[in-house]
Amino acid sequence: MATIKDVAKAASCSISTVSYVMNNDTRIPEKTANRIKEIAHEIGYFPLAAARRLKKKNTDTVIIAISDFGGPVYHELLNGIQYQLAKHNYTMIVSTGVSSENLLRERSADGAVITDIHISDDFLLRLARNFSPIIVLDRSLSAENIYNMTINNHDVMKSFVTLMIEKGYQKFVYVHGVNNTYDNLTRYSGFRNALEAQKIAVFKEYYGDFTENTGRLIADSIMDNKEEFPDIYICANDETAIGMMESFQARGFKIPDDFGVSGFDDILLAAYFNPRLSTIKINHFDWGKSIADTLVRLMQQKSVHIEKQQGVIVLRESV
C-alpha cells in the first residue's frame, strides 16, 4: 500500500512537503504542488483515514444510526442530511443495529444522529460522556452533549383532531404505530388531548407497526369480525392509513363516504392515492437539512437554537 513515504521518495522531497501538498497548504508553490500531486496520483496514493484521524483528532464524518433501511420517510430525511452535510464537506455514514453501537463506541465520527429505537437511553447516556454532539430524533432525552430535534407530534395531532371534531366527526378510532415509540406516543397523546378537551370518548384503538402491510391486516380483521365502524380512523402514519384504505376499498367500502381515514407524514404516495390522503405533512428533506446544519454548528462549537420540526395539516379527500 502506497504511503506518504513512497510519494516523498518518488518526488525526492520530505514527507512534510507531501503532507502540505495533500492538504493544499499555500506555502508550497503551485509548480511544486502540481508535480507532487501528479506523482501521488500516479502511485495511487491517498492519505489513510486512520492515520489522519489519529493525528488530527477528528474524522470529518457523521454517523446516522437508523433502525431500518426501509420506508419512504427515512429516505427523504437521509437525503436532506446528506445534501446539507456535503456542503460542509462532511462524510456521512449510515448504520443500523450492532454496527451503529460499534461505530459510536469507537468514536468513528465527530457527531451522530440517532433515530433507532433499538439503541437504549442508557447506551446514549454513557456515550455522551465521551462523545459529542449527539442529536436524537426518536426520543426525548436530556443530558449534556445530547440534543433533541423531534417533531411537534403532540401539538399538530391535537390541532388536526380538533379540526376533525369541528368538521363533525364524532366516533374516533386511533390506529397505533409501534407501541412505546416516541412518535406513536406523542401523536397518540395529541389525539387523546383533543378528544378530552371536547369530552369525547375514544371509540376504539388498534395496534399496528407503521407499515402498510399491517394496516391491511388490521382492516381485514375489522371487516372479518364485522366490527362497528367509527366516523374516522386516525392512523399513526400514512403507510398504515394507505394499507387500511387498500383493504377497505378491496371489499367495496367508499372513503370518505363510509368513514374517513387520515395519516401522518405526507409521503409521496399520499397525494397520489385514490382518495388522496389527508395527513400531516412533515418535510423530511428540510428536517434533514436543519439537522445537518445544527450538527455542523455543534461540531464547530457554535451556539445553536433548536426548535421542533413543525408538521402542517394537509386536507385532501380522505376525510
Next chain:
Amino acid sequence: MATIKDVAKAASCSISTVSYVMNNDTRIPEKTANRIKEIAHEIGYFPLAAARRLKKKNTDTVIIAISDFGGPVYHELLNGIQYQLAKHNYTMIVSTGVSSENLLRERSADGAVITDIHISDDFLLRLARNFSPIIVLDRSLSAENIYNMTINNHDVMKSFVTLMIEKGYQKFVYVHGVNNTYDNLTRYSGFRNALEAQKIAVFKEYYGDFTENTGRLIADSIMDNKEEFPDIYICANDETAIGMMESFQARGFKIPDDFGVSGFDDILLAAYFNPRLSTIKINHFDWGKSIADTLVRLMQQKSVHIEKQQGVIVLRESV
C-alpha cells in the same frame, strides 16, 4: 477523552495489560481482567477506532455504497448483508454520493460493495489498485480485486418473455428503467433476444426510471395520447409495473383482460396488489447474505466461487 493510559494509571498497571484485557487475551487471569474491565467501564474508556486501525492495519468494517436510500429493493438487500456480516463481527456502513468516494479513497474499510451508478468505472479501477476486495452489483467490470455479483437478468428475462410468447402474447412493449444501467440493459437485452428468437418485432418501448411515480406518468401519457395498447407491458421492475397498473385501473382498464403487465424483483407489494403482479422474483435478502459471505471470505484471503444470483419466474394474476 479517556485513553488507555488513563485506565492503566487508574488500575496501576501497564498499558499493555489494559490492551490485552480489552482484546480478551487469555494470558490475563480472569480476576485481573474483570477488575480492569470494570475500571475501564467506569472511566468510560473504549479503544479509539483510528488508533487501533492504524496499528492493526484493518478496520473490521465494510462499506456498502448505494445510489439512494429509497426503494423496497435496497432495503432487503442491506438487511441481508447486515444480517450476515454481523455474524462475522463486521461492522457495516452505508453511504451515498461523495461520502462513498471519500470513505473508499481513504480506505475506511476492509471491503466494499458497490451498487451506485454515480461511481464511475474509472474510479473503481483506480481504487482497486490500492483496495480489495470490491464487489460490484450494478455493472460488469473485470479487474484484479473486483468481483461481480450480479443477477442473471438476461437469461431469466429471456425465459419469462419466451413463456409469455408461448401463452399467446404477440404485441410486446418494454418499459425501461433508468437507461444505461446494468439492470435495465441486461433485462432489456433478454427481452429482445426472446422476441428475436421467435421473429417477433418489438411493438413499442417507453422510458422510465424504475419508480412507481414515473410508471404512473407513462401510463397516463399513453391514455392521454390514445396510443394503441399492446398485449403486454414488460416492465423493467415491479415499481414501474405497479405505477402503470394504478393509472390504468384508475381510468377503468382491467388487467389482465385488456392487457397484461409484468414486473421484476418481486417486492412485497407485488403479491398484495390487485391484480397480484406476475414478476421475476429476486430474493434480495439471500442475495445480501451471499454477498456478505463472499466478501468475508475474500477479506480472509479465502477462495471464492461466485455465481450469478438467480431470478425465478412467479406467475400470478397480472398476465
Next chain:
DNA sequence: GTGAAAGCGCTAACAC
C-alpha cells in the same frame, strides 16, 4: 519554501 522530528492511541513482539 522545505525538512527533521515529536507524537496522536493503540497493538504486539520481546524481555523478564
Next chain:
DNA sequence: GTGTTAGCGCTTTCAC
C-alpha cells in the same frame, strides 16, 4: 503474568 518499547501513517511545530 506483566511491563517496556517500537512503530503504524500521518500532521504540524519549529528550525533553518
